[in-house]
Amino acid sequence: MKEGLPQVSASPTLEDVARAAGVSRATVSRVINGIRNVDPAIQETVRQAIAVTGYVPNQAARSLVTRRTGAIALVVSGAGGDSAENPFPSQVFADPFFGRVAAGTVGFLRPLGIHPVLMFADTAESRTQIVAYLRQGNADGAVLVSTHAEDPLPKLLVDASLPTVLFARPARPIPISYVDVAHRTGAQLAADHLVTRGCRRVATISGPLDVPASQDRLAGFQDAMAVHGHPYIPVAEGNFTVSSGEAAMERLMAEHPDVDGVFAANDLMAQGALLVLRHHGRRVPDDVAMVGFDDSSAALACRPPLTTVRHPVEDMAAEMVRLLLLHIEEPGLAATSRIFQPTLVVRESA
Amino acid sequence: MKEGLPQVSASPTLEDVARAAGVSRATVSRVINGIRNVDPAIQETVRQAIAVTGYVPNQAARSLVTRRTGAIALVVSGAGGDSAENPFPSQVFADPFFGRVAAGTVGFLRPLGIHPVLMFADTAESRTQIVAYLRQGNADGAVLVSTHAEDPLPKLLVDASLPTVLFARPARPIPISYVDVAHRTGAQLAADHLVTRGCRRVATISGPLDVPASQDRLAGFQDAMAVHGHPYIPVAEGNFTVSSGEAAMERLMAEHPDVDGVFAANDLMAQGALLVLRHHGRRVPDDVAMVGFDDSSAALACRPPLTTVRHPVEDMAAEMVRLLLLHIEEPGLAATSRIFQPTLVVRESA
DNA sequence: GTGAAAGCGCTAACAC
DNA sequence: GTGTTAGCGCTTTCAC
Numbered sequence A, B: 001m002k003e004g005l006p007q008v009s010a011s012p013t014l015e016d017v018a019r020a021a022g023v024s025r026a027t028v029s030r031v032i033n034g035i036r037n038v039d040p041a042i043q044e045t046v047r048q049a050i051a052v053t054g055y056v057p058n059q060a061a062r063s064l065v066t067r068r069t070g071a072i073a074l075v076v077s078g079a080g081g082d083s084a085e086n087p088f089p090s091q092v093f094a095d096p097f098f099g100r101v102a103a104g105t106v107g108f109l110r111p112l113g114i115h116p117v118l119m120f121a122d123t124a125e126s127r128t129q130i131v132a133y134l135r136q137g138n139a140d141g142a143v144l145v146s147t148h149a150e151d152p153l154p155k156l157l158v159d160a161s162l163p164t165v166l167f168a169r170p171a172r173p174i175p176i177s178y179v180d181v182a183h184r185t186g187a188q189l190a191a192d193h194l195v196t197r198g199c200r201r202v203a204t205i206s207g208p209l210d211v212p213a214s215q216d217r218l219a220g221f222q223d224a225m226a227v228h229g230h231p232y233i234p235v236a237e238g239n240f241t242v243s244s245g246e247a248a249m250e251r252l253m254a255e256h257p258d259v260d261g262v263f264a265a266n267d268l269m270a271q272g273a274l275l276v277l278r279h280h281g282r283r284v285p286d287d288v289a290m291v292g293f294d295d296s297s298a299a300l301a302c303r304p305p306l307t308t309v310r311h312p313v314e315d316m317a318a319e320m321v322r323l324l325l326l327h328i329e330e331p332g333l334a335a336t337s338r339i340f341q342p343t344l345v346v347r348e349s350a
Numbered sequence C: 001g002t003g004a005a006a007g008c009g010c011t012a013a014c015a016c
Numbered sequence D: 001g002t003g004t005t006a007g008c009g010c011t012t013t014c015a016c
Helices: A014-021 A025-032 A040-053 A059-066 A090-094 A096-112 A124-135 A153-159 A183-196 A212-227 A242-255 A267-279 A297-301 A313-329 B014-021 B025-032 B040-053 B059-066 B090-094 B096-112 B124-135 B153-159 B183-196 B212-227 B242-255 B267-279 B297-301 B313-329
Strands: A072-077 A116-121 A142-146 A164-166 A177-181 A202-206 A235-237 A261-264 A289-293 A307-310 A337-340 A343-345 B072-077 B116-121 B142-146 B164-166 B177-181 B202-206 B235-237 B261-264 B289-294 B307-310 B337-340 B343-345
Touching: A014 A025, A014 A040, A025 A040, A059 B059, A072 A096, A072 A124, A072 A313, A090 A096, A090 B096, A096 A116, A096 A142, A096 A313, A096 B090, A096 B096, A096 B116, A116 A124, A116 B096, A124 A153, A142 A153, A142 A313, A153 A164, A164 A313, A177 A183, A177 A313, A183 A202, A183 A212, A183 A261, A183 A289, A183 A307, A183 A343, A202 A212, A202 A242, A202 A267, A235 A242, A242 A261, A242 A267, A261 A267, A267 A289, A267 A297, A313 A337, B014 B025, B014 B040, B025 B040, B072 B096, B072 B124, B072 B313, B090 B096, B096 B116, B096 B142, B096 B313, B116 B124, B124 B153, B142 B153, B142 B313, B153 B164, B164 B313, B177 B183, B177 B313, B183 B202, B183 B212, B183 B261, B183 B289, B183 B307, B183 B343, B202 B212, B202 B242, B202 B267, B235 B242, B242 B261, B242 B267, B261 B267, B267 B289, B267 B297, B289 B297, B313 B337
Parallel strands: A072 A116, A072 A142, A142 A164, A164 A177, A177 A337, A202 A235, A202 A261, A261 A289, A289 A307, B072 B116, B072 B142, B142 B164, B164 B177, B177 B337, B202 B235, B202 B261, B261 B289, B289 B307
Antiparallel strands: A116 B116, A307 A343, B307 B343
């Protein structure tokens, strides 16, 4: 063992650093936390002592006194009743939409040195568990992306006064911040595009009408078409799945066989509709033009590739996290919302 | 305020519960941690006191003394040099493969009440940050899914003696546990299938040959074909991307225009190869049969849908986490590995 | 500008 | 079986 060199202990503490630097714990703490009022010379000494000892602050000890963990939860809330079904929440995490949210979240948080805790809620039990987890102080707050309308989790979190921000406007009005996309504007983009390319008999496949996003996309589409002189638009309701899109398209074709343009409220339903059109010998986009929504990976997988409305998901996720950090910083902050503008991605289907 | 009822404080501590139950902190702690040697009657009293006070243990205080956080890190390690490129790691998280790993991880961890911390490493800086984060005791260990061969992170983690388990065998032998799929067996499945369906002039598109998985898939394919009486198999190396698959297929066709069966070391390259075959007027599977590897979403998006080798990714991820928990429990545990058997998913391309 | 000292809430010896 | 007590490593008044 070399003499004269400070001992490098297995897990050095503030005390060790203080001793090595010949100062008190308090001073080392000040240097680490960037508090001024510390003599520059001593600062330097302390820094060297930190380097020499290989000191790393203990987060638990820190949290205990600051009552902050510096962690946040990224909660994915899927549908689900009171019992667990599939052991693995595969479909949810494999959804590229989730991937984009995760990317936006991590992208924003990483430079700040903070990392999201991934949680999945689909049962009453898991929701309780998540609230408990947050209350234990494992994270300072949560961002929540919910895939279904009547999710009770947002309210649970608000009631527990846990800082929370949602990815979309909640179905019921509760005092909570959220980010969202301008669904109506997106639908209008679709309507304008269909009209511009000459469609005269346009229909739409909506999402489930108890979901705010579906309502907005439908209303936005109807309004925009009305402006273009089409006061009545046939509607078939789906539930955002491929097969519901197929069924909806079948209904539409039965009642309006001459349809020449369709706006589907998401890409998956558009994909289903495309299948049905092909089966009926309709060419896309020549006979029928199709516009989807989301610009999910399904849009590219479709034949022909889908013209679709794209949200800036990563940016939205980043903003969601930024809002959460604000709320954590300032507990009294009133709920706000930030709405992002979608864009139309033109491919071959329309 | 009602009299006689215990005071429900904002954030009750063990002390509050102890007072409400008329016992000591230690006893409450024992009940909470399920330690026997506590009188059943008292246990009940304590439970009620916990319910009445709404007590939730403070994780930071607990971690401080147990030196365990009960958290683990899920690290996604992408390629990347010393500088950040894209602010958002979209492509990585949007990859359905990552989604399946996340699903398997969360599926296993959730019943245990533990949640993974999501981290992304792509630069030297982010790797340092991750090691520091773990050393601060924000998590007890890490599972790591690495997308490139020469990832320095596994070694960094091992050197810091942080419990770690990898999703795939590391390129260089380091003493670390991992789960993996039997690449050779998978390749053999592909070979057998191609031979069975009557292919006589078979070639393969390999992955980058510095990656162990690529080496194994190639070797396994060559060996299996040799057994079937085909000692020489043309090889074109790709790098797991669609365009590299296209280039490889072009090369193969230039040198072996009569090829009638191809095994691509992943689905993306198979997809690229399919494009090239169509462009050259070859029908799949009639003129040329194609088998991929991974059963990624690309396999379904291909025209025709791809016959491919599927790993049990969720199960592998669950096992990876189970191993990590074991290592955390027993720090001295020697590194082990668990190899999973792949299956062949037969679709239309072969 | 710096140090001393008092906890943050919990677990784990160790007594009884 | 239960209570007492001593910290875990850190931040943060409060003196000096």
